[in-house]
Amino acid sequence: MTDITRYGFDQDYQQLFDLVDRYSKDVLHPLADPMDNEDFFPRDAYRALAEIGILGLTVPAEYGGAGLDESAQALAAHAMAKWNPSMSLSYIASDNLFAHNLSRNGSDYLKERYLPKICDGTYLAALGMTEPGAGSDALGSMATKARREGDNYILNGRKLYITNGPEADVILVYAKTSPEKGAQGISAFVVEKDFPGFQVAQKLDKMGYRGSPTGELVFDDCVVPASNIVGLEDRGVRVMMSGLDIERAVLAAHCVGLCERALELSVEHAKTRQQFKRPIGDHQLVQRMLAHMYTDTASMRAFCYLILRECCAVEAGEAGRGEIHMRTAASVLLSGMAINRVMDNGMQIHGGMGFMRETEINRLYRCAKVLEIGAGTREIRELIVGSELLKL
Numbered sequence: 001m002t003d004i005t006r007y008g009f010d011q012d013y014q015q016l017f018d019l020v021d022r023y024s025k026d027v028l029h030p031l032a033d034p035m036d037n038e039d040f041f042p043r044d045a046y047r048a049l050a051e052i053g054i055l056g057l058t059v060p061a062e063y064g065g066a067g068l069d070e071s072a073q074a075l076a077a078h079a080m081a082k083w084n085p086s087m088s089l090s091y092i093a094s095d096n097l098f099a100h101n102l103s104r105n106g107s108d109y110l111k112e113r114y115l116p117k118i119c120d121g122t123y124l125a126a127l128g129m130t131e132p133g134a135g136s137d138a139l140g141s142m143a144t145k146a147r148r149e150g151d152n153y154i155l156n157g158r159k160l161y162i163t164n165g166p167e168a169d170v171i172l173v174y175a176k177t178s179p180e181k182g183a184q185g186i187s188a189f190v191v192e193k194d195f196p197g198f199q200v201a202q203k204l205d206k207m208g209y210r211g212s213p214t215g216e217l218v219f220d221d222c223v224v225p226a227s228n229i230v231g232l233e234d235r236g237v238r239v240m241m242s243g244l245d246i247e248r249a250v251l252a253a254h255c256v257g258l259c260e261r262a263l264e265l266s267v268e269h270a271k272t273r274q275q276f277k278r279p280i281g282d283h284q285l286v287q288r289m290l291a292h293m294y295t296d297t298a299s300m301r302a303f304c305y306l307i308l309r310e311c312c313a314v315e316a317g318e319a320g321r322g323e324i325h326m327r328t329a330a331s332v333l334l335s336g337m338a339i340n341r342v343m344d345n346g347m348q349i350h351g352g353m354g355f356m357r358e359t360e361i362n363r364l365y366r367c368a369k370v371l372e373i374g375a376g377t378r379e380i381r382e383l384i385v386g387s388e389l390l391k392l
């Protein structure tokens with residue numbers, strides 16, 4: 001068990017972490033292989049997360065949530081990621097990218113309409129920002145548009161690589177309401193899967209995180225009630241940038257979970273696999289790989305927990321710029337690079353066996369690369385940190 005009180009979290013956080021860790025080990029870990037092999041998302045298992053109280057962790061109690069902070073949510077994602085990374089990724093997309101964002105920025109009407117169903121597991125949610133022509137330049141190149149017609153907005157465009165997209169009941173979608181204003185003309189909307197003009201174009205076939213469904217979504221004259229706008233018209237960029245900061249801090253914690261499991265598996269393998277008539281762990285070059293795995297994991301854990309606590313201290317409107325913007329980018333930059341080193345060492349320790357798809361280390365290894373791509377690529381994270389440093 002990870003002792004998170006060593007990092008300044010109190011016993012309440014530790015209890016939550018231990019609860020999710022135990023539950024994930026017993027219930028979600030056995031699902032990880034079938035989810036990967038068959039690329040299926042077990043909706044029942046997701047819904048059951050409501051029974052242990054971790055859906056809507058940051059949603060206020062009046063809407064059915066636990067009313068806890070971002071650290072609690074990140075710790076739950078971390079504990080879950082250790083045993084089932086795909087479920088943890090889908091959990092982050094629904095509970096953090098959608099529900100946390102809506103809790104902070106939505107009207108009372110939207111919160112009442114959607115959050116209770118997120119909290120009881122009825123709804124799975126997603127966030128749609130990336131497009132075929134708008135990845136790293138998500139703001140500038142965004143082509144999805146929304147025009148006002150009477151009591152509705154009419155959305156046209158496509159969103160790509162959307163976690164939970166093929167299964168989601170509700171999606172937080174960014175679109176340009178005033179394209180001539182560029183990034184200052186973006187608004188956010190909640191789209192239900194049954195709204196006319198919405199369609200899942202395709203479910204994508206991924207190398208890792210199989211089981212967590214990823215898809216392309218199409219909005220073809222999609223009719224969205226005007227009451228489903230999140231925040232004010234043309235003010236979506238603040239919603240988006242502050243949400244991204246929190247997402248990066250949570251995703252960094254998710255990385256720690258995968259690394260802890262890879263280290264456990266590698267220590268076990270180093271103790272049991274014999275070569276040259278000794279356990280391979282007796283060979284000092286193998287010990288070096290374990291030492292590097294441990295050091296990378298321990299440093300990413302310490303830094304990401306520190307940044308999480310800083311996130312919790314930031315007022316809702318303050319994220320998305322300045323020091324917290326830089327430090328959340330730095331946290332996920334470190335975690336994304338470190339997890340790739342950890343998985344490389346873990347795979348190396350497992351030798352040929354690690355290259356086999358059926359092994360757990362192989363499944364974890366196949367997840368690592370996207371952690372330097374999603375939520376802003378490694379280069380975009382570097383640009384944020386570098387440019388903020390030069391402003392100081």
Ligand SMILES: Cc1cc2nc3c(=O)[nH]c(=O)nc-3n(C[C@H](O)[C@H](O)[C@H](O)COP(=O)(O)OP(=O)(O)OC[C@H]3O[C@@H](n4cnc5c(N)ncnc54)[C@H](O)[C@@H]3O)c2cc1C
Nearest residue numbers: 127128129130135136161162163373374375376377379380
């Ligand atoms: C599994 C998965 C899940 C995802 N989930 C979601 C989701 O739920 N919602 C969502 O909205 N998006 C999601 N994404 C999208 C993700 O955020 C984007 O893939 C990411 O932002 C990068 O965009 P891109 O893939 O278009 O790459 P590109 O922007 O085309 O980048 C390609 C390369 O060019 C580099 N590059 C681009 N611009 C610069 C620059 N200015 N300076 C230096 N290098 C640069 C990049 O760093 C990268 O190395 C997901 C992606 C994946 C793979």
